[in-house]
Amino acid sequence: MSEETIYQRLENNGVSRRDFLKLCGTLAGAMGLAVPPLEASGLPDHLLTENKTIHKIARALETKARVPVIWLEFQDCAGCSEALTRSQSPTLIDLVLNTISVEYHETLTAAAGHQTEENKQNIMQQYAGQYVLVVEGSIPMALGGAYCTIGGRSAIEILEEAAAGAAAIISTGNCAAFGGLPKADPNPTDAKGVWELITDKPVVNIPGCPAIPEVFTGTLAHFVIFGALPELDDLNRPVTFYGKTIHDRCLRRPFYEAGKFANSFDDEGAKQGWCLYKLGCKGPTTYNACASIKWDAGLSFPVQSGHPCLGCSEPDFWDGGGFYQGQSAPLNRPAATVVGAAVGAGAVVGAAMAANNAAQKKRAVQASEE
Amino acid sequence: MNWTTFLQFTRGPLFQASLLIFVGGMAYRLVRVVLLGWKGDKAPAKGSKLAGVVKTYLKGFLIFPFVPWVKRTFNRNPIIYLAGGLFHLGLFSAIILGTPHMLVWKSLLGFGWPTLPLPIVDWLSAASIAAMIALLFYRRTNPVLKLISGPAEWLNWLLVFLPMVTGYIMTHHLFFQYEVLFSLHMLSVDVLLIWIPLSRISHFMFYFFSRTIHGVEFGKRGVTP
Incomplete structure (x- = not known):
């Protein structure tokens, strides 16, 4: 050199x-x-x-x-x-x-x-x-x-x-x-x-x-x-490039505000270019310059092309919930068996307490009768 | 820990734990109440119990709340009626018909439904928040309410108010970064979920039992309101 x-x-x-x-x-x-x-x-x-x-x-x-x-x-x-x-x-x-x-x-x-x-x-x-x-x-x-x-x-x-x-x-x-x-x-x-x-x-x-x-x-x-x-x-x-979210600069943002969402990748909403939030867009929490600088000489970026943002500039984005699951949804869905176990446990404890109270009441009644 | 990882915690493990505590806790409460039992009904019914139940729901839950002048609550205390009504209407519109919340239900239940446009949910939520502030003010000034309000009542108010206000600010992208408010919103929801079975907010479930039993009583006596 x-x-x-x-x-x-x-x-x-x-x-x-x-x-x-x-x-x-x-x-x-x-x-x-x-x-x-x-x-x-x-x-x-x-x-x-x-x-x-x-x-x-x-x-x-x-x-x-x-x-x-x-x-x-x-x-x-x-x-x-x-x-x-x-x-x-x-x-x-x-x-x-x-x-x-x-x-x-x-x-x-x-x-x-x-x-x-x-x-x-x-x-x-x-x-x-x-x-x-x-x-x-x-x-x-x-x-x-x-x-x-x-x-x-x-x-x-x-x-x-x-x-x-x-x-x-x-x-x-x-x-x-x-x-x-x-x-x-x-x-x-x-x-x-x-x-x-x-x-x-x-x-x-x-x-x-x-x-x-x-x-x-x-x-x-x-x-x-x-x-x-x-x-x-x-x-x-760098704040210059990562200071704003994709959502902040998104060209589909007005549709988000108006509540107009694509519900699938080929419905009327998708054809009209409506917001991809329901299809799992991570734009609101993703800081990057895609929406302003774009790709291929400013030609387009994923959201513009019809695909929700995956959040690829954020830590652990692979584990940040399903790519096509709405961002507000919880990260994991508890298994039905676990929910059933929680309900069962609550019910069993409740029944045990109720039985105990009933027995106590019975004893109290007997005691007062004697 | 930064806000992104905190958000993952509040949306992930903490939410799951809170949800399970909520579900288990409500099952416990329900079983406790149901096993209290009720006395056998030996008197012949004058009218149809089922008709009584249907009528009481139609009038008390679905029609009368929206026709204020027939309600005694409205005539006696319009603030409670209007603020209380607006609060419940706004809260349930947001929780059930707001798009982000519908997606939560969809992920948990496996199916979704059409939602309201953001501006409508937005105004209802704003009305809800204003109603809560009015109700707090009323509770702080009304001598009877002051007398019957303890720490649990103030906590009820706070724990319901926090998710609403963080959700509102978050939707409008105000003051803080989105993930900060998203995390705080989720944290407040998680705390609320744990608190509900322990508190009178569980009336969201018992309300339907009490109204059904009232309907049965009304129908049986043939005095449906």
């Missing part, structure tokens, strides 16, 4: 100044920035005097070198990587790929085996304390981590080694953030999210199944440009 600045690199690749500024604008939009928290960014003073956000971004890119990224995959499906590479926002992705330097990524790296591992070791030494560690997939802790090993080393070992020298860690997808599918009941591998295991480094969670590419790149861009992580919520998710 060279030490040239991001702008120099883009310029060498034939990107004009005009295109460069356009990309800065795109980035500002992607980060959801109106007035960025510049004071917390650690930028030099002369940059803080700039008024326009886009100029601040431009200056940052002109003066900073690319940030090395190490991307680890554990118990995952590579879906987050897939989503990122197939993002329909090529300008944004191009820019982010130009502003970062992915040094290690098991799915994307052309090289393989010991060479790649050796390269990773070198990068970790050369850029100790500077690189961003991206984690995709959960970490199994059962059987000493034996459920996921790479080159004979367990996931937790690899994670701890890479985390030690990282400037920041980004957990992409629900698995890396909160354990995801591998953690679903009964969680045979004792899967955990990164932030449960690494507590001495800043960890940003970008949950989703998969994570929205623009949310991931926007967060990464924030780190690259401002040298600091964006504002996070109590689940370590």
Whole structure:
């Protein structure tokens, strides 16, 4: 990796100044920035005097070198990587790929085996304390981590080694953030999210199944440009993207208010685009940017396409009740036998008390007669 | 523990436990009352007992409550009548005909039914909450009610009021994040479910027994109101 600045690199690749500024604008939009928290960014003073956000971004890119990224995959499906590479926002992705330097990524790296591992070791030494560690997939802790090993080393070992020298860690997808599918009941591998295991480094969670590419790149861009992580919520998710629920921004919201619901996937309500709450939509408790950023270059998102939100950016969403069961419904339905046992127990205790009272009464009557 | 996991607890294990305590507790109460027994009826009936029961339900439960001027309660005490009536109407509209609650029934019973649009349930719930506040005020000021109200009565009011007010705020997405109020709503419902068998709120079940027995008595004597 060279030490040239991001702008120099883009310029060498034939990107004009005009295109460069356009990309800065795109980035500002992607980060959801109106007035960025510049004071917390650690930028030099002369940059803080700039008024326009886009100029601040431009200056940052002109003066900073690319940030090395190490991307680890554990118990995952590579879906987050897939989503990122197939993002329909090529300008944004191009820019982010130009502003970062992915040094290690098991799915994307052309090289393989010991060479790649050796390269990773070198990068970790050369850029100790500077690189961003991206984690995709959960970490199994059962059987000493034996459920996921790479080159004979367990996931937790690899994670701890890479985390030690990282400037920041980004957990992409629900698995890396909160354990995801591998953690679903009964969680045979004792899967955990990164932030449960690494507590001495800043960890940003970008949950989703998969994570929205623009949310991931926007967060990464924030780190690259401002040298600091964006504002996070109590689940370590960037507030810019996870500050509102799907329900808050849903295009079907007016139908919810009006009490117009689809009752099945092919009834008149579904055809009319009515609210999917009765079909199990988890939108009211799901914080993510799907309803505003959407997918495939803003084309659509699940609720718009007629499918209820599954709540994939929330912890334990696999165990959060049936996907097609209304959200207000209790998580589990007590078995009929258990309910019967409760009724039976109540009835038996009641009958015993009544019998005892009757006997007492009888004795009292006898006593008074004697 | 964050609000999401707390919500899972109040919607999951705690709700199940409360539901079982509620069901078992009501079975206990019912058996206790039924086994008190009643004296054999040796007098010949003047009228039909069944007709008495049907009439008393029609008039006392389904028609008269909505025709206030025939009710003595209304003439004697309109506040109790209107506030009490609105409270019960709003409460049961929300619990049975509100969409989120119907889905609860559906998950428990296995079948659902059509529901009312949100704005209608919403206004009825608001009226219900206002009625509860009026009733509390009345209970705090009326000397007779003050005299017969102990801790259990105030607790009854509070434990019914909490689910209603948290549910209302939650539906409107006011003040707090949705899952915070959802959790508090579920927590208050869970507590209420445990409290009902221990309290006079169990009148929701015994009301039907007392009305039936009254109907039998009226019918037997041929004096159906």
